[in-house]
Amino acid sequence: MVKMRFFTFIFLLLLVTISGCIVNPTGNIIKTTNEPIHENNIETKVYFCPRDNCQDIIKNTINNAKTSAHCAFFDLDLKDLINTIAKKSKRANVKVVIDKNNYEKQIKGPGIKVANSKQYMHNKFCIIDNNLVLTGSTNPTNNGVNFNNNNLIIIKSKYIVENYNDEFDELWNGIYASGNKVKYNKINSGNIILENYFCPEDNCKQQVIDTIKEAKESIYFMTFSFTDEDIADQILFKNIDIKGIFEARGATASYGQYNRLKDFGLEVKKDKNKKTMHHKVFIIDNKTVITGSMNPTGSGNFRNDENVLIIHNKEIASKFLEEFEILWG
Template sequence: MSRRRKSGISKQDREMMEAGAKMAAGFWARLSWTFRLVLVGVIFALVLIAGAFYLISTQPKTENTPTAVAVQPSPSTSDEEQAGVIGREEITPVPGATDTSLGSGGSATSDWYELHFTSPEYPTNKDHYKGGLDTYLVNLMNKATKTLDVADYDFDLSNVADAMVAAKNRGVVVRMVTDTDTYTNKDASVQAAFKKLLDAKIPIVQDNRGPIMHNKFTVVDKTYVETGSWNYTLYDTYRLNNNMIIIHDPKLAENYTVEFEKMFVKKTFGPNKAKGVPNPVLTIGGVKVQNYFAAEDGVSAHIVDELNKATKSIYFLAFSFTAENIGDAVINKAKAGVTVGGVFETTGSNTQYSEYGKMSALKLPNLQVHTDGNPYVMHHKVFIIDEKTVIFGSFNFSDNADTANDENLLIVEDPNMAKAFKAEYDRVLAVALNPPTKKK
């Protein structure tokens, strides 16, 4: 048995260390000052790189700070995680509060689409949790005869899960893509909804990564597409300001099917997906429609291009608005005399990263921005340009949505659709100007 040393270093070890130190000192003395500086610089750079990789690897999953993507620091949790927390949280009404509509949801229809908005109220009344956007989605799913593809960020609606199971039972091929954070959420309603799908042996693919799979779309029989800002949850349906649209067009459905299969079949997400879809620009019912997906299509550049075309007005509803290129495009148009009005989700709008502070500080009479009045969440992501073009979808106006997440966006040049969205803007603005209670 070897003897235990009294100290951690033996005499022989110390002598070897001293000899090594002398050798190193001699080597250093023989180096020129120029080479010494270069060597120190290389070592310093390696330390910085190692530190950067450590920080990236320990980043939480957030909407504004994606894993391995250099974007602005996040002022809070992810945009959609923020919405989920606020949405499921029970907010105690202020004393004496009476039922207040937070904007009665409207609808608009044409030969090729039906558009719907939520009708949240404060305080929330669960007896009124019926006849919401989920009804339109369930009716659409019930039409499926061949295929039903669902890509949804947040999910807990039991009736939507039931409709998916019913489709599977009548022979429809049903598939789902979701975000890992949602799939592993321990909330009882989330787990119950997923259990119904798993019990029916409906295949579910998760993104398994830091940035989020933030889509919320459904494709039925490769003919119908449902999309918008609305997640398939109870509180997205009855507490949040949201929009959803159902479009009947096989070419548009082809785009969404291709995007779905990039995730479901190829297991690729974010910037790793192959670029493009078959029909990025198409005509539906005589209307020009553009369709882009993140992170592969450079979505924010397409938004900026449309904003730069504005000659009269820009109105927007923004759950998260931190993308400087989009904000600068809006500000430049305001400085050029275009009328600009916007409502920001209150939570996060007071941070240095939000475009709210930059816009409000300009004090331009034709640039009027406000924070919203829904005590829960104002969840829209919408631009209305010259009251004839609408930009909407799952895409928050952030760098992370553009470069890291999975998102979808529609740009529709239709005055009738723009009129419906402008009416929704006016409803949300009215609540912002006269909120039922001060939002924290």
């Protein structure tokens, strides 16, 4: 009996010791934390397509790479960008992962890998020189930068870079829609707090719901596809100022939440872009923004490989609010 209690104590001690840790595929233990980690001088820039020249922003960001450019693209067809990647690969370590559904041999070489997965590799991000991350909703395609409504975010943060490097390594090694939980999920720089998650391993849906729960004044959203009932329910629970823009073609599709939210009296609209309103954005209390590649859908949360950023900063939120007001008008 004493021996059993001893082993029970040791087991519990081990649980406490390794709590806040994860084990990677090699068997190594990686420390994680739920507490915000502090970082000085995080830099964040936001752009909106097509009103900003997103093609040049993406191209110049990659072209300015001195040592490395590692990118994960759901789709890619910009010839100018493809040429930039090809030229840069001669002078730097360039790697690109492209989803198989959109790979048409538009770019070839040892630095190119096709994501052969049953699920979408739906990311749109690049890591440059282990110094900055470019991400958002923008596919580097003609439609993505010139016609569709999208956002681009450039972040200089060593912890965000490390998170995305870990995710890219998984993709490069053929690990899709699974993998380790994010290492640094909250980074605090004083005037800005960044939350970073990858789907499905970090339960991105729950992160979205938890953020919406905190709303006290307003929720504005712009969504390409919105079918998740749980996220819609959390919005419906809120007796605050709520407005939403749905991409017109998918608004009334099967499981789409447009009609449901409208029937409950919420102010929702279909977008007016003849092409595509491609945002995946929630603006909370004019001070917090949820964005990234994940649509609020079952596929976005449970099946596809995705990334999500939750940005707590009034200045950034005001820029997304300006985009919302343009599309709402």
